[in-house]
Amino acid sequence: MKLLDISEVVASSGLPASTLRYYESLRLITSAGRHGLRRQYEPEVIQRLALIDMGRAAGLSLGEIGALFGRKATPDIPREDLHQRALALDSEARGMMALATMMRHVADCPAASHMECPSFLKLLRVGSAHRARVRVRKRQAVRTPSRGRV
Amino acid sequence: MKLLDISEVVASSGLPASTLRYYESLRLITSAGRHGLRRQYEPEVIQRLALIDMGRAAGLSLGEIGALFGRKATPDIPREDLHQRALALDSEARGMMALATMMRHVADCPAASHMECPSFLKLLRVGSAHRARVRVRKRQAVRTPSRGRV
DNA sequence: CCTTGACCTCAAGTTGGCTTCAAGTCGTAG
């Protein structure tokens, strides 16, 4: 297969060259060679970038993504981890949808100010209580560094 | 009503005092006075913090949240904006759920490596194509500074 | 051969949202 010039990768991935170089410095991708100075990539890099992209969308940091790849080209994520991530994503998504519902309710609510609408106030309390709990858990996780993985 | 000492606000909001001071410096909240040096807050601050929290959960920056409050105590967000935000949230939530579904599929997929599962590859392409489009839109938004609000 | 322009490197800068630090100030318990 022919190699792709960095400009082609930029075009087809939508990522700027600086980001590609940055990812390379983090060893998330590798360039297959140079043409003069210009990086040339194997076509698989596109798939790999898509994978990285997906990891980001799933809430992973670049460091975590790098760890998933390990030394191999394909990630081979433990299936249990995938289930965990899926659960976390679902719950986050549900939270967002609840919030959306709430915002719609508020938008259509006849009370003059949102702060006078009892439903709004109730949802406000519930939502923030939930997020407060999450914050507390996070802080505990930081104080107890070993058990933090997802 | 009695005022709340900052320590009480810390306890009931779950936010550290440093964050409260930070929010105050951004004029997102106000302290009602001091007891010695200690900030005292009106009880309403709890609600306000919940509101801020909600805004963050909805994807607003602290700056945007401040703008929503304007000079008034209650936000009075234009209802159309709320609908827009709700739509954006829903679509993001749907994306996350799709991702979760995909991860579950992959977890249960019999292919030896994820990269050999055709469904995975297909979803990978679709998802990343979508996010690439979003990226392009964002960059255009930056280049065209005037139309960027939500 | 020479110019051009897209790439290169490395270091430093940016953004958002906080946190941390050193040094200082108070109210309160003893």
Add this chain to the structure above:
DNA sequence: CTACGACTTGAAGCCAACTTGAGGTCAAGG
């Protein structure tokens, strides 16, 4: 009255994920 400890201040630091800038190199077109 004094010590304690929880608060205060302003400035600086931190983190992730990039981006930007200055100065350099190179392949290709004219």
